[in-house]
Amino acid sequence: MAILVKPIVTEKMTQLGEKLNRYGFRVQKDANKIEIKKAIEEAYSVTVTDVNTFIVAPKNKSRYTRTGIVKGATSAYKKAIVTLKEGDKIDFYSNI
Secondary structure (H helix, E strand, C coil): CCCEEEECCCHHHHHHHHHHCEEEEEECCCCCHHHHHHHHHHHHCCCEEEEEEEEECCCEEEEEECCEEEEEECCCEEEEEEEECCCCCCCCCCCC
16 A cells, blocks of 8 residues: 555645645555655655645535435545755656
């Protein structure tokens, strides 16, 4: 089971990467900061200086359909924001 699920590539995270050298990843819920640091250093060949993690709460969703209102919720997941050493960079668009 891989610790890193996928990188978070949004406008806000792209700005953090450009300005503060911080990148976001969706990770497994049971992963700790040390495991996340090792996984990112191995996958991207960079030096991680700091890891911040938090669990994103689920959001309630509802749709109006022909049969009535359908209610549900998104899944909760764990997010990791990593800070890289000065001069290191991760390019998510290199293999497109």
